[in-house]
Amino acid sequence: xxxxxxxxxxxxxLEGAAGDSSASDVDRLRAxxxxxxxxxxxxxxxxxxxxxxxxxxxxxxLDIVLGYPRGRPRLLAxxxxxxxxxxxxxxxxxxxxxxxDLSSGSRLCSAETRNPQVPYGKDxxxxxxxxxxxxxxxxxxxxxxxxxxxxxxxCSGAGIPAQDVVAVTxxxxxxxxxxxxxxxxxxxxxxxxxxxxxxxxxxxxxxAGLATNEEALVYVFPNCGSYVGGDIVSGMLAAGIHRxxxxxxxIDVGTNAEVVLGCREWIxxxxxxAGPALEGDIAEIGRTxxxxxxxxxxxxxxxxxxxxxxxxxxxxxxxxxxxxIELVSGLFRSGIIDASGRFVEKAPGVEGTGDDRGxxxxxxxxxxxxxxxxxxxxxxRSKAAMFSFLYVFVRxxxxxxxxxxxxxxxxxxxxxIDLDHAxxxxxxxxxxxxxxxxxxxASLSGAEALLLNRDxxxxxxxxxGLVTYRQMSEDRExxxxxxxxxxxxxxDPEMLKG
Amino acid sequence: xxxxxxxxxxxxxLEGAAGDSSASDVDRLRAxxxxxxxxxxxxxxxxxxxxxxxxxxxxxxLDIVLGYPRGRPRLLAxxxxxxxxxxxxxxxxxxxxxxxDLSSGSRLCSAETRNPQVPYGKDxxxxxxxxxxxxxxxxxxxxxxxxxxxxxxxCSGAGIPAQDVVAVTxxxxxxxxxxxxxxxxxxxxxxxxxxxxxxxxxxxxxxAGLATNEEALVYVFPNCGSYVGGDIVSGMLAAGIHRxxxxxxxIDVGTNAEVVLGCREWIxxxxxxAGPALEGDIAEIGRTxxxxxxxxxxxxxxxxxxxxxxxxxxxxxxxxxxxxIELVSGLFRSGIIDASGRFVEKAPGVEGTGDDRGxxxxxxxxxxxxxxxxxxxxxxRSKAAMFSFLYVFVRxxxxxxxxxxxxxxxxxxxxxIDLDHAxxxxxxxxxxxxxxxxxxxASLSGAEALLLNRDxxxxxxxxxGLVTYRQMSEDRExxxxxxxxxxxxxxDPEMLKG
Numbered sequence: 001x002x003x004x005x006x007x008x009x010x011x012x013x014l015e016g017a018a019g020d021s022s023a024s025d026v027d028r029l030r031a032x033x034x035x036x037x038x039x040x041x042x043x044x045x046x047x048x049x050x051x052x053x054x055x056x057x058x059x060x061x062l063d064i065v066l067g068y069p070r071g072r073p074r075l076l077a078x079x080x081x082x083x084x085x086x087x088x089x090x091x092x093x094x095x096x097x098x099x100x101d102l103s104s105g106s107r108l109c110s111a112e113t114r115n116p117q118v119p120y121g122k123d124x125x126x127x128x129x130x131x132x133x134x135x136x137x138x139x140x141x142x143x144x145x146x147x148x149x150x151x152x153x154x155c156s157g158a159g160i161p162a163q164d165v166v167a168v169t170x171x172x173x174x175x176x177x178x179x180x181x182x183x184x185x186x187x188x189x190x191x192x193x194x195x196x197x198x199x200x201x202x203x204x205x206x207x208a209g210l211a212t213n214e215e216a217l218v219y220v221f222p223n224c225g226s227y228v229g230g231d232i233v234s235g236m237l238a239a240g241i242h243r244x245x246x247x248x249x250x251i252d253v254g255t256n257a258e259v260v261l262g263c264r265e266w267i268x269x270x271x272x273x274a275g276p277a278l279e280g281d282i283a284e285i286g287r288t289x290x291x292x293x294x295x296x297x298x299x300x301x302x303x304x305x306x307x308x309x310x311x312x313x314x315x316x317x318x319x320x321x322x323x324x325i326e327l328v329s330g331l332f333r334s335g336i337i338d339a340s341g342r343f344v345e346k347a348p349g350v351e352g353t354g355d356d357r358g359x360x361x362x363x364x365x366x367x368x369x370x371x372x373x374x375x376x377x378x379x380x381r382s383k384a385a386m387f388s389f390l391y392v393f394v395r396x397x398x399x400x401x402x403x404x405x406x407x408x409x410x411x412x413x414x415x416x417i418d419l420d421h422a423x424x425x426x427x428x429x430x431x432x433x434x435x436x437x438x439x440x441x442a443s444l445s446g447a448e449a450l451l452l453n454r455d456x457x458x459x460x461x462x463x464x465g466l467v468t469y470r471q472m473s474e475d476r477e478x479x480x481x482x483x484x485x486x487x488x489x490x491x492d493p494e495m496l497k498g
Numbered sequence: 499x500x501x502x503x504x505x506x507x508x509x510x511x512l513e514g515a516a517g518d519s520s521a522s523d524v525d526r527l528r529a530x531x532x533x534x535x536x537x538x539x540x541x542x543x544x545x546x547x548x549x550x551x552x553x554x555x556x557x558x559x560l561d562i563v564l565g566y567p568r569g570r571p572r573l574l575a576x577x578x579x580x581x582x583x584x585x586x587x588x589x590x591x592x593x594x595x596x597x598x599d600l601s602s603g604s605r606l607c608s609a610e611t612r613n614p615q616v617p618y619g620k621d622x623x624x625x626x627x628x629x630x631x632x633x634x635x636x637x638x639x640x641x642x643x644x645x646x647x648x649x650x651x652x653c654s655g656a657g658i659p660a661q662d663v664v665a666v667t668x669x670x671x672x673x674x675x676x677x678x679x680x681x682x683x684x685x686x687x688x689x690x691x692x693x694x695x696x697x698x699x700x701x702x703x704x705x706a707g708l709a710t711n712e713e714a715l716v717y718v719f720p721n722c723g724s725y726v727g728g729d730i731v732s733g734m735l736a737a738g739i740h741r742x743x744x745x746x747x748x749i750d751v752g753t754n755a756e757v758v759l760g761c762r763e764w765i766x767x768x769x770x771x772a773g774p775a776l777e778g779d780i781a782e783i784g785r786t787x788x789x790x791x792x793x794x795x796x797x798x799x800x801x802x803x804x805x806x807x808x809x810x811x812x813x814x815x816x817x818x819x820x821x822x823i824e825l826v827s828g829l830f831r832s833g834i835i836d837a838s839g840r841f842v843e844k845a846p847g848v849e850g851t852g853d854d855r856g857x858x859x860x861x862x863x864x865x866x867x868x869x870x871x872x873x874x875x876x877x878x879r880s881k882a883a884m885f886s887f888l889y890v891f892v893r894x895x896x897x898x899x900x901x902x903x904x905x906x907x908x909x910x911x912x913x914x915i916d917l918d919h920a921x922x923x924x925x926x927x928x929x930x931x932x933x934x935x936x937x938x939x940a941s942l943s944g945a946e947a948l949l950l951n952r953d954x955x956x957x958x959x960x961x962x963g964l965v966t967y968r969q970m971s972e973d974r975e976x977x978x979x980x981x982x983x984x985x986x987x988x989x990d991p992e993m994l995k996g
Binding site for chain 2: 021022023024025026027043044045046048049051052053181182183184186187192193194195196197198199201202203207208220225226
């Protein structure tokens with residue numbers, strides 16, 4: 001099957017000698033496009049400038065780049081044979097992206113950079129308040145600067161000029177995409193939670209302030225309201241939940257627990273606060289993945305000594321979300337902590353007293369990496385919030401975990417998580433492991449998939465048409481499930497099976 | 499009937515209190531537009547910025563400006579209640595424009611300014627050569643600067659901010675519109691006479707470098723090839739030749755004689771060089787209309803004394819095209835010149851000798867306005883070129899002047915010309931005067947009409963579909979008719995009746 005990317009290069013054969021027709025260059029181009037089924041192509045005045053020379057070159061070929069915003073193909077550039085696309089996930093903490101060759105469909109490289117908005121406020125609400133007190137333009141500029149850093153890193157990584165980037169797809173939560181578009185975020189986090197725009201937005205690279213080709217087709221994913229952002233829409237697209245015959249669960253765990261349940265006939269979405277603990281932001285020693293990050297921990301129950309799996313080898317510098325899950329699971333299994341997450345009397349490897357008590361994970365040059373009891377408590381609160389949200393959500397449609405055919409796990413938990421440990425501590429439902437599908441950064445994957453297949457624009461509309469948002473924060477059942485879920489794995493293990 | 503301008507202001511009633519819906523502002527706007535039959539309105543990202551504040555104003559009304567480029571209405575601006583349009587005719591010598599109130603449909607004022615390209619070359623071919631030797635950008639900038647001067651004059655004349663100009667229609671010959679669009683003019687005047695673009699072009703005010711609202715909808719009229727420019731298409735639109743049941747003739751006389759013959763079923767267009775004489779550019783004393791211009795002349799055959807009709811009264815400064823026609827006609831009727839345009843022996847009012855002989859038109863403070871014999875010869879060559887072109891053109895479709903139901907006369911000859919004199923000297927065919935319809939600047943009129951009625955976009959396409967260009971320059975008959983037409987009115991007066 002022929003690739004159908006969001007933008008593509010076409011090499012047209014110029015018939016006859018150059019300049020033997022009195023038909024205008026634009027009309028001649030239209031005649032060349034018609035055999036491809038390309039009619040009514042939008043040819044902006046700015047793109048006409050380069051036509052006369054290109055149509056009179058010795059080679060007898062005309063290279064053009066077409067983009068496919070909804071409805072009508074558009075001439076993006078005349079000349080140039082290499083065309084690239086960048087997919088971007090606007091995370092509140094990190095911006096992630098990848099560069100793809102739109103002709104071959106292959107991914108050339110990926111990159112991540114800190115969201116330059118972080119200095120304005122670590123959490124998103126703080127940034128909204130900053131925007132309300134006059135910093136909106138600065139926040140948008142910071143965001144776009146971050147995306148440009150990402151694009152620049154990707155392009156230099158692959159050794160291509162940024163000018164050859166002709167398509168960019170951008171996903172992110174509703175506040176992030178509004179910041180990116182330079183739109184007012186004020187009304188998003190307060191009742192009745194009104195975004196400026198929900199539909200997908202197409203704009204030019206120059207309009208979005210991007211350092212790509214200025215005519216690049218930039219697509220910002222649509223949201224389904226304030227709570228179900230473009231990152232979740234993109235994630236659903238990557239998971240393909242809208243094509244499932246039987247109900248599947250989609251979990252994207254970050255600071256918020258975003259959960260989607262549905263199939264090709266209906267989709268229910270919900271969101272709740274999970275706290276930062278599940279994003280690796282748990283403690284002094286928490287960090288996101290990268291060289292030096294502890295991603296696996298094995299504990300010797302006899303003496304509390306540990307065997308670490310450190311990314312890239314070498315000295316550990318911190319621990320990521322999956323490492324924490326394995327660590328807490330191991331501490332429980334080794335009998336070092338009890339079901340309530342507190343250190344048992346005289347447990348090996350534990351140092352300090354009272355709330356300050358902690359388990360020595362590693363000792364490096366000049367530093368001791370310790371996971372403290374209060375940090376374990378924080379983690380359990382996040383775990384409990386996540387699980388109870390999942391439980392109540394699935395029950396709300398009259399289903400049980402055991403009814404689920406698939407569970408897609410995206411976000412911080414989606415890459416490299418050991419399912420055994422996540423199930424063991426009661427973070428994920430206790431169902432057969434083969435039903436879990438790890439997606440990693442599903443938001444980025446959906447954005448990347450769209451770059452390579454413009455027909456997904458239609459699927460995005462299908463998803464938006466299926467989604468219903470379910471407000472969960474005032475659910476009474478939630479609190480009782482939460483109380484039990486504060487324990488490892490749960491006060492009632494049967495609930496883990498739904 | 500409701501006005502259907504190219505851009506319009508809509509005042510929408512915001513239902514319910516501001517911000518009582520979680521539907522996005524864009525979705526809410528779409529819901530407000532639907533009852534007007536406005537679906538699938540293009541809402542650019544840049545226009546979304548102003549929505550949140552505008553939708554939460556105390557007034558309960560949302561003012562927007564919509565434009566109607568082909569296919570899909572577009573949100574041009576949020577806020578603002580007054581919307582204006584500017585129509586521009588890009589003449590090679592003068593730029594003419596008028597300002598209209600798009601809400602009421604009334605014309606507020608009109609203006610004219612010298613085309614700033616003139617210093618690059620008085621005739622258009624010289625400018626094309628300048629463009630080829632590296633001055634293309636300068637010529638485009640000069641043209642756009644001229645249009646901005648015009649817009650500025652119009653806006654200050656009416657006392658409105660240029661920001662409120664939201665639609666601009668631009669007509670001109672093919673080279674002029676290409677210069678305006680910043681497109682390569684190189685291939686237009688040489689075989690096979692290829693323009694870069696023939697179709698109508700929509701662009702944003704900012705893209706066209708105009709000092710209007712930067713989102714203003716700018717429309718540049720399409721051409722029917724190198725010879726039949728957008729000015730003629732616009733003129734045909736103003737004349738309505740494409741709606742005529744019986745064949746009508748349309749004549750636009752400038753440096754080129756542009757002639758169109760047709761009706762609602764077919765249109766044939768042709769162009770030939772007429773020379774500058776018919777544009778008032780005949781002689782030392784020639785000038786375009788304005789205060790101080792002689793537009794009428796009565797001669798006393800007895801003593802050669804003259805009675806002048808001077809625009810605005812006062813001392814005459816020069817003579818325009820219609821004045822020259824009346825002058826030559828009067829000189830012939832008074833017996834001061836003979837049928838070949840030469841002064842008879844001892845004619846009154848004639849001074850000087852040989853080729854330098856001339857008729858004293860006026861004596862002002864420190865200056866003598868004289869029409870010289872060689873200038874009359876130039877004028878007769880232009881007259882002959884014009885007439886012979888008309889004659890051969892009408893004959894080419896097997897018709898005679900007497901078959902014509904209407905003759906539309908546009909351009910320099912279209913305003914204020916005395917038909918009796920034009921017919922008397924054999925410039926226009928000798929048919930009943932009531933068949934002539936003077937249109938003035940028909941190119942500008944067509945552009946103005948489009949501002950007020952977007953349905954004309956469809957009529958423009960109809961016109962383009964009907965037009966066939968007929969190459970006339972190599973016609974053998976032309977030369978023999980031309981030779982006779984060098985005389986007043988013609989060596990064979992029967993030919994004037996076709």
